[in-house]
Amino acid sequence: MAMKLKTRFLVDRVYISPCSSANQEIQSRDFESTFDISKLEGVVGTTQDMISYIGITSKVSLVVLDFAGLTTNVNDLKQFLLDMPNIVNIIVDQTPKKNQVTMFSRDQLLNDQEKINQFDCRTNCIQRSK
Numbered sequence: 001m002a003m004k005l006k007t008r009f010l011v012d013r014v015y016i017s018p019c020s021s022a023n024q025e026i027q028s029r030d031f032e033s034t035f036d037i038s039k040l041e042g043v044v045g046t047t048q049d050m051i052s053y054i055g056i057t058s059k060v061s062l063v064v065l066d067f068a069g070l071t072t073n074v075n076d077l078k079q080f081l082l083d084m085p086n087i088v089n090i091i092v093d094q095t096p097k098k099n100q101v102t103m104f105s106r107d108q109l110l111n112d113q114e115k116i117n118q119f120d121c122r123t124n125c126i127q128r129s130k
Helices: 002-009 047-056 074-083 106-111 113-119
Strands: 060-065 087-093 101-105
Touching: 002 060, 002 087, 074 106, 074 113, 087 106, 101 106, 106 113
Parallel strands: 060 087
Antiparallel strands: 087 101
16 A cells, blocks of 8 residues: 555655554554554554654645545544644545545645545445455
8 A cells, every 4th residue: 555655646655553543533643553564665654753754844745545544533633733734735545435536735624624524434444455
């Protein structure tokens, strides 16, 4: 999946959250993860590493696989965006399920409840290609 993100969206860095649920607070994820990410090709870190990177990098666009790939907790997403002013866009890749990619600006997600509510979406697992 990391390589697909790099080729499809030309992302520079891929982060994973190996030990969290979709509704868990983003900023509390992966503190005590024992998962060895060095075994995964193209992955540079966990959620905590991503948060550190966002904090020191201007104009960050996040690309996530499906809405639940980031979070299903709308209130936490709003707080995350308030805490991370360097995030300018979130791009949601739904090509495996709907053949669709959606881009949201920071302002859209902070000011349009209908747009941010799309992240409150988890109904069942999505089958990914192998």
